[in-house]
Amino acid sequence: MHDSSNWDWDIGKKQIADIGKWKDMFEWVEEPCASPDGEKVAAVVKTGDMEFSVCQNGAAWENTFDKVWHLRFSPDNRLAGLVSDMGEWTVAVDEQAWESRFEFVWNPQFSRDGSGITVAAQKERKYFGVINDVPWEKGFFHITNLATSLDGKQTAAAIQTVPFSEGEIFKFQEGCYSVAVNGKTWDRNFINVWDMAFSHDHEHVAAEVRTSLYDYTIAVDGVPWNETFLSVWKPRFSPEDGSVTAPVRIGGKWTLARNGKQIWNSSFAQLWHHIYSPDGKKLAAIVAPEFGKWTVAVDDIPWRHTFGDLAADPVFSPDGKRVACVGKEKEKWTVCVNGEPWNSMSDMAWKPVFSPDSKHVAAKVEKNGHYTIIMDGQALKNDFEAVWDPVFSPDGEKILIRGIEGKGDDAKYCREVLSLKK
Amino acid sequence: MAEPALKEESREIFDEGLNRGIEKLTSEKIEQVINAVLEDETGARLKVYVDTCVHCGLCSEACHFYVSFREPRFSPAGKVKQTLWEMLKKKGKVSPEFIRRASEIASTECNLCKRCSMYCPFGIDVAYLMLVVRRICHKLGVTPQYIQDTAHSHSATFNQMWVKDDEWIDTLMWQEEEAQDEIPDLRIPLDKEGADVFYSVIGPEPKFRAQLIYQAAVIMDAAGINWTMPATPGWDNSDMCMYTGDNEMMGRLKKAHFESAMRLKAKRIVMGECGHAFRSIYDMGNRWLAWQMPPIPVTHAIEFYYELFREGKLKIARKYETPVTLHDPCNIVRGRGLHEMARYVVNEVCEEFVEMHPNREHNFCCSAGGGVINCGPPFRNKRVEGNKAKADQLFDAKARGAKTLIAPCHNCHGGLEDIIHHYGLGLELKFLGDIIYECMEKGQGSEM
Numbered sequence: 001m002h003d004s005s006n007w008d009w010d011i012g013k014k015q016i017a018d019i020g021k022w023k024d025m026f027e028w029v030e031e032p033c034a035s036p037d038g039e040k041v042a043a044v045v046k047t048g049d050m051e052f053s054v055c056q057n058g059a060a061w062e063n064t065f066d067k068v069w070h071l072r073f074s075p076d077n078r079l080a081g082l083v084s085d086m087g088e089w090t091v092a093v094d095e096q097a098w099e100s101r102f103e104f105v106w107n108p109q110f111s112r113d114g115s116g117i118t119v120a121a122q123k124e125r126k127y128f129g130v131i132n133d134v135p136w137e138k139g140f141f142h143i144t145n146l147a148t149s150l151d152g153k154q155t156a157a158a159i160q161t162v163p164f165s166e167g168e169i170f171k172f173q174e175g176c177y178s179v180a181v182n183g184k185t186w187d188r189n190f191i192n193v194w195d196m197a198f199s200h201d202h203e204h205v206a207a208e209v210r211t212s213l214y215d216y217t218i219a220v221d222g223v224p225w226n227e228t229f230l231s232v233w234k235p236r237f238s239p240e241d242g243s244v245t246a247p248v249r250i251g252g253k254w255t256l257a258r259n260g261k262q263i264w265n266s267s268f269a270q271l272w273h274h275i276y277s278p279d280g281k282k283l284a285a286i287v288a289p290e291f292g293k294w295t296v297a298v299d300d301i302p303w304r305h306t307f308g309d310l311a312a313d314p315v316f317s318p319d320g321k322r323v324a325c326v327g328k329e330k331e332k333w334t335v336c337v338n339g340e341p342w343n344s345m346s347d348m349a350w351k352p353v354f355s356p357d358s359k360h361v362a363a364k365v366e367k368n369g370h371y372t373i374i375m376d377g378q379a380l381k382n383d384f385e386a387v388w389d390p391v392f393s394p395d396g397e398k399i400l401i402r403g404i405e406g407k408g409d410d411a412k413y414c415r416e417v418l419s420l421k422k
Numbered sequence: 423m424a425e426p427a428l429k430e431e432s433r434e435i436f437d438e439g440l441n442r443g444i445e446k447l448t449s450e451k452i453e454q455v456i457n458a459v460l461e462d463e464t465g466a467r468l469k470v471y472v473d474t475c476v477h478c479g480l481c482s483e484a485c486h487f488y489v490s491f492r493e494p495r496f497s498p499a500g501k502v503k504q505t506l507w508e509m510l511k512k513k514g515k516v517s518p519e520f521i522r523r524a525s526e527i528a529s530t531e532c533n534l535c536k537r538c539s540m541y542c543p544f545g546i547d548v549a550y551l552m553l554v555v556r557r558i559c560h561k562l563g564v565t566p567q568y569i570q571d572t573a574h575s576h577s578a579t580f581n582q583m584w585v586k587d588d589e590w591i592d593t594l595m596w597q598e599e600e601a602q603d604e605i606p607d608l609r610i611p612l613d614k615e616g617a618d619v620f621y622s623v624i625g626p627e628p629k630f631r632a633q634l635i636y637q638a639a640v641i642m643d644a645a646g647i648n649w650t651m652p653a654t655p656g657w658d659n660s661d662m663c664m665y666t667g668d669n670e671m672m673g674r675l676k677k678a679h680f681e682s683a684m685r686l687k688a689k690r691i692v693m694g695e696c697g698h699a700f701r702s703i704y705d706m707g708n709r710w711l712a713w714q715m716p717p718i719p720v721t722h723a724i725e726f727y728y729e730l731f732r733e734g735k736l737k738i739a740r741k742y743e744t745p746v747t748l749h750d751p752c753n754i755v756r757g758r759g760l761h762e763m764a765r766y767v768v769n770e771v772c773e774e775f776v777e778m779h780p781n782r783e784h785n786f787c788c789s790a791g792g793g794v795i796n797c798g799p800p801f802r803n804k805r806v807e808g809n810k811a812k813a814d815q816l817f818d819a820k821a822r823g824a825k826t827l828i829a830p831c832h833n834c835h836g837g838l839e840d841i842i843h844h845y846g847l848g849l850e851l852k853f854l855g856d857i858i859y860e861c862m863e864k865g866q867g868s869e870m
C-alpha cells in the first residue's frame with residue numbers, strides 16, 4: 001500500500017469536479033476513474049475526429065492521441081493510460097508518454113506502492129514485458145499471464161520457447177512453453193504454463209505447469225515439484241518462510257499442498273484463491289465443501305455458512321484474525337465476515353476492505369442501479385451514481401468515500417472524509 | 423463379436439492424431455486407463471445405461487447418421503456396441519487398433535446431439551456414453567489431430583484459434599473503428615467495470631467472422647445496453663476440451679471465462695450465437711468446477727434478442743423479405759428449450775417463416791456439432807454424407823418456399839454450409855444477428 005498519512009484526512013466533503021459538464025466540452029466522455037486519495041477524477045475523452053485525450057479534474061491533457069484506453073490511477077495517485085501516437089503504442093503517465101514504443105501494449109499492472117508500472121508489449125511479432133519504460137532485452141514468440149513482483153521491479157510471463165506450426169500436436173506435447181523472468185528463460189520447457197506468483201522478497205517465481213497432457217504441478221524457479229496432480233490452481237509463496245502452497249486435485253477432490261505435500265486434511269469439491277494472513281501464519285481459501293455450496297475455509301476449517309451461487313474475493317484483516325469475502329445466493333450479493341453474512345443484500349458487491357486497525361470492514365455495493373458504501377453491515381451514506389472502493393485512514397478512525405452524486409448535467413464528483421468515532 | 427476395428431480397416435481414414443496416437447500404446451496401458459476411467463469417473467448412471475439397453479433399435483431412426491447411411495454400425499446403440507460395451511465386456515483388454523476405431527466412432531460419428539435419447543424408451547443417453555469413450559481415448563492420447571490441436575490452442579491461449587492476447591484487443595478496436603464509420607459515437611467498451619452485460623464470443627469470431635462482433639456492437643448500441651468486452655484471456659466461451667474429454671482443461675477454460683466476468687463485476691454474461699459454448703458454460707464446465715449453475719447468469723443470444731424485442735429496445739425498420747427457415751441447434755433447444763424464443767425473434771424480423779420438419783426439440787442435428795467438424799478435413803465427407811437427413815429436411819423447406827436458412831449456432835453454420843454446398847441446396851445461410859443487423863433501426867439508443 002502507498003503511504004496515505006499525508007493525504008487530506010480533515011473531516012468533511014470536497015467537491016473536486018463538475019463532471020456532468022464534461023460532456024459539453026468533448027465529443028464524448030468515457031467511464032471515469034478516481035485517484036486513491038480522492039483528489040483526482042479522470043476519463044478518456046474524444047476531442048476530435050480520431051483524436052482522444054484524457055480529462056483530469058476538468059482540464060484536458062495537452063497531448064492528444066489516436067486512441068487512449070485502460071485509464072487507471074496507480075496506488076500513488078498517478079494517472080496511467082495506454083496510448084497510441086502516430087500508430088505506435090506506449091504508456092502515458094501523468095501526461096508524459098514513455099519513450100519506448102511498440103506495435104501494441106496491454107495488461108498494465110502496478111507495484112504495491114505504485115512506483116512500478118509494467119505492461120506486456122509486442123513489436124515486430126516479438127513479445128516483451130516492460131518495466132517502467134524498459135523492455136526486456138529479449139523478445140519471444142508469445143507471452144501470456146504477465147505477473148509483476150510486489151516491488152514492481154520484476155516481471156514474469158509464460159512464454160513460447162519452441163516454434164511449432166498449427167496441427168503439430170506431437171511437437172506441442174513435447175513441451176514448447178516456459179517462463180521468462182525479466183526476459184531470462186527458465187531452463188526447462190513445459191506443455192503449458194499458467195498463473196504465476198512472485199515471492200515476497202521478489203527473488204523467486206512459482207507457476208502452474210502441465211508436464212504432460214495429464215500431469216499438473218507447480219514449478220518454482222524452473223524446478224517442478226516431485227509430485228504431480230490431476231490439476232492445480234495458482235500457487236502462492238508464504239510471507240513467513242518462502243515455501244510455496246497451491247490448491248491441488250487428488251482423486252477428484254481438491255485440497256491444499258505445500259512444496260508438493262498435502263497440508264490440509266479436508267478435501268473439497270473445489271478449493272481456489274488461497275490467501276495468507278499478513279504474518280504468513282494463517283491460510284484461507286474459497287472452498288466448496290460440497291457440490292454447489294460455497295464458502296471460505298480458514299486453516300482447513302470451512303465456515304458453516306455457505307452460498308449457493310458463489311463465494312469470491314477473500315481478504316484477511318491486517319491482524320489476521322478475520323476473513324471477509326463476497327457471496328451470492330439466488331442472484332443477490334452480500335459480504336460475509338468470519339462466516340457471518342451481512343443482512344443487506346445487493347445486486348453486486350465489490351471486494352471488502354478492512355481498516356488498518358482491523359476493526360471495520362467496508363465494501364462498495366450496487367442496488368437498483370445506485371451505488372453505496374456499506375460498513376459493518378450498515379449503509380454509510382446515501383446513494384451515488386458511481387462510487388469507488390472505500391479507503392480507511394492509517395489510524396482506522398476515518399473513512400474516505402469517493403463518489404459521483406447527481407445525474408446528467410448535475411453530476412458532481414466529491415471526496416468526503418467521515419469520522420468513525422462514535 | 424469380433425473386434426470391429428478389423429472390419430473397418432478397408433475404409434480407414436488416415437488421421438495423424440489417431441494413427442500416430444496408438445503407436446506407443448500397450449495392452450497394459452489400455453487396460454489400466456479404461457478400468458481407471460470406468461471405476462473412478464463413471465457412476466451408477468453408466469451401469470444403468472449399459473444394463474438397461476434391450477437392443478430394440480428404436481433409437482436408430484433418431485440418428486441422422488443411421489438415417490443417412492442405413493448401416494447398423496451408425497445407429498446409436500451400434501456405436502455403443504462397437505466401443506464401450508466391448509471395453510466393458512473385455513474388462514479393458516482391447517487392442518490399440520480397437521482404441522483407434524473407438525476414438526474415430528466417438529469423435530467423428532456421433533455429434534453428442536442427444537436426439538436418440540428422446541426416442542429410447544429408457545432415455546439412455548448415448549451422447550454421455552460417447553463422451554466417456556472420448557475421455558478414455560484422451561487419457562490414452564488417441565484423439566483426432568485437428569480437434570486435439572484446437573484443445574492445445576485452448577490450453578496455451580485460452581481460445582480456440584491461437585489468437586494472441588494483443589490480436590484479440592486489436593480486433594475489437596478495429597471493429598469499433600469500422601462500426602464508427604456507420605455510427606460515429608459507437609463504442610466497444612473494453613474492460614469496463616460494473617457493466618450490466620459482459621459479452622463473450624467464440625474464438626473463430628475475431629479470426630474469421632469479425633463482422634459478427636461489429637453487428638453485436640451495433641445491436642448493443644441501439645438497445646442502449648451498458649456492456650463490456652474483456653481485454654484479457656477468458657473472452658472465448660467456446661470449449662473443444664469438453665469434446666476431447668480433457669475435462670481438466672474444460673474446467674480451467676470455464677474458470678477463466680467466469681472469472682473475467684467476475685473481475686469486471688458484470689451482472690450477467692450474454693453470449694453470441696453458439697450452441698456448444700452454451701453447453702459448456704451452462705452445463706458441463708460450470709458443474710465440473712462445482713458451480714451448480716453458472717456463477718454469473720448466462721444469457722444466450724436468442725434469449726437476449728427475444729428480451730430486446732419484447733421490451734421494445736430493438737425496433738425493426740423493414741422486415742426481411744426473403745422467406746426463411748430455421749435450424750434449431752441441439753445444444754440450445756434440447757439443452758435449454760430456446761426454440762419458441764427463436765421463433766418469436768424470427769417472426770419479429772422476417773416477413774415469411776417456413777418451418778422445417780421435424781423441428782424444435784425433434785430437429786435433426788447439423789452433424790457438425792459435438793466437435794465433429796473440428797476433427798477437420800479427414801472426416802468431412804463422412805460428416806456431410808452422414809447427414810443426408812438434414813439435406814432432405816432442407817430440400818423440403820426449400821420446396822415450400824424457403825430461400826434463407828437461419829442457423830443461430832457457429833458450428834451448425836459450418837456444417838450446414840458444407841451440406842448446402844454438397845447437396846446443391848442453393849440456400850443462403852445466415853445468423854439471426856445478420857438479419858437483425860440488416861433490418862433494425864440503428865444508432866438511436868447509444869448511452870455513453
Ligand code: SF4
Binds near residue numbers: 498533534536
Ligand atoms: S449423433 Fe446424436 S442421435 Fe446420433 S448417436 Fe450421437 S447423440 Fe445419438
Ligand code: SF4
Binds near residue numbers: 476482498499
Ligand atoms: S432405444 Fe434405448 S434400449 Fe433400444 S437400442 Fe436404443 S439405446 Fe438400447
Ligand code: SF4
Binds near residue numbers: 533535786792831832
Ligand atoms: S453444431 Fe449446432 S446443431 Fe450441431 S450439435 Fe451443435 S448445436 Fe447441435
